[in-house]
Amino acid sequence: MTIFATNAAGGSITLIWLVAMFGLLYFFVMRPQKKQMKLRNDMLANLTVGDHVVTAGGITGYIRALTDEYAYVEIAEGLTVELTRQAISTVLEKNGADTVVVDAETFEAIEEEKVADDVEADDEK
Structure with a gap:
């Protein structure tokens, strides 16, 4: 006499429970996460000069220039600080200004x- 007897019906019920649990996991965890990731990627792709943003560290500021990566x-x-686009966590308000994409050397020349x-101006004072 065995304590753990299994039969065909018990095995199929276990399989049904496993499929149901995976389905719940997909609809309540994986699908919303994919949707959130798509929204974030769209937000990062649509950044424009003049947007008021919050960085991952909680610092707020305005975008003054954009490159493909920074x-x-x-x-x-x-x-002005140079950040990767991924370091921007939220756009607080959008600006209607046209995007100005420059390379890093041009931006540094403008800053200099x-x-x-x-x-x-200080010398004139």
Whole structure:
């Protein structure tokens, strides 16, 4: 006499429960996660210059320039940081400005020009 007797009916009920559990897992976990990932990728693809954003670290700022991989976010007047697009977690408000895509060298040249203008203005005072 065995304690754990199994029969064909018990095995098929177990299989039905496994399929049902996988179905619930798919509809309540995997499908919403895929939908959330698609929304995030769309948000990152549609970033524009002037958008008010929140970084993954919780810092807010305005996008001043974009490249394929990086966003240059102004977090204080005259203080711009280079972030990967993935580091942006939320767009607080969209700006209707046209997107200006520049390469990193052009952006650095623009920033150096701003610094030179600030030094010139300080010298005039």
